[in-house]
Amino acid sequence: MIRPGPLLPVILSLALAAGAALGQATGFGNAQDVKQPVEVTADSLTVDQKTGQATFSGNVLIGQGAMRLSADSVTVTYAQGDQRRISALHAQGNVTLASGEDAAEAQAADYDVETGTIVLTGDVLLTQGGNLLAGDKVTVNLESGTANASGRVRSVLQPEN
Numbered sequence: 809m810i811r812p813g814p815l816l817p818v819i820l821s822l823a824l825a826a827g828a829a830l831g832q833a834t835g836f837g838n839a840q841d842v843k844q845p846v847e848v849t850a851d852s853l854t855v856d857q858k859t860g861q862a863t864f865s866g867n868v869l870i871g872q873g874a875m876r877l878s879a880d881s882v883t884v885t886y887a888q889g890d891q892r893r894i895s896a897l898h899a900q901g902n903v904t905l906a907s908g909e910d911a912a913e914a915q916a917a918d919y920d921v922e923t924g925t926i927v928l929t930g931d932v933l934l935t936q937g938g939n940l941l942a943g944d945k946v947t948v949n950l951e952s953g954t955a956n957a958s959g960r961v962r963s964v965l966q967p968e969n
Contacts (some may be wrong), residue, residue, distance in 0.1 A: 844872050844873040846870060846872045846894045846897075846921060847870070847871045847872075848864055848868065848869070848870050848882065848884060849864075849867075849868070849869050849870075850864035850865060850866055850867060850868040850869070850882070851865060851866030851867050852864070852865045852866055860885060860886045860888065860891070861883055861884065861885050861886070862883070862884045862886070863881060863882070863883045863884075864882045864883075864884065865880070865881045866880070866881075868880065868881060868882045868899070870882060870899075872921075875905070875907070875950075876906050876907070877897070877899060877904070877905050877917065878902070878903070878906075879899035879900060879901055879902060879903045879904070880900060880902050881899070881900050881901060882897055882898065882900070883897070883898045883900075884896075885897075887922075894921050895920070895921055895922050896918065896919065896920050896921060896922075897917075897918070897919040897921065898916070898918050899916060900915075900916050901915070901916075903915065903916060903928070905917070905928075909936060909937055910934075910935070910936045911934070911936075912928060912932065912933070912946070913931075913932070913933045913934075914928035914929060914930050914931065914932045914933075915929060915930025915931055916928070916929045916930055917929070923949075923951075924950040924951040925947065925950070926947070926948045926950065927945065927947045927948075928945065928946045928947075929944065929945050930944070931944075932944065932946045932957075934946065937966065938964075938966035939963075939964060939965050939966055940962075940963070940964045941957060941961070941962070941963050942961070942962040942963075943957040943958060943959050943960065943961040943962070944958065944960060945957070945958050945959050946958075
């Protein structure tokens with residue numbers, strides 16, 4: 809498990825405004841308040857009451873606090889017995905996480921809302937200023953502020969000025 813340093817703040821804390829309002833430090837490398845409500849917008853929505861899933865398609869944007877995730881499509885799984893609470897999200901196609909200058913891109917992302925864990929897969933690229941981290945898979949825990957990168961990891965760190 810990697811403890812986010814100067815580069816991995818690119819992965820976590822998309823909660824700039826929420827973190828500031830709560831008095832928390834901001835940046836991808838800091839722990840986040842995963843108890844904030846999750847908002848989803850898209851061009852279309854298909855709901856399956858039997859499975860407890862909803863699929864958002866086209867220009868999907870998901871926000872939790874100041875955390876933003878966009879993708880071509882996102883399947884939302886609601887908590888059993890509570891259709892108002894989201895338990896997990898699966899994003900597919902052109903997945904982007906962004907916060908200020910920090911960004912993460914991947915082919916897919918799975919977000920377990922209840923545990924605050926995001927798993928990015930497929931040509932993952934994380935950037936923060938001139939720093940970058942690339943790999944096949946990056947697992948991020950938003951509550952603890954930790955990350956684990958695997959699959960031919962590549963990193964470019966710029967010296968501080």
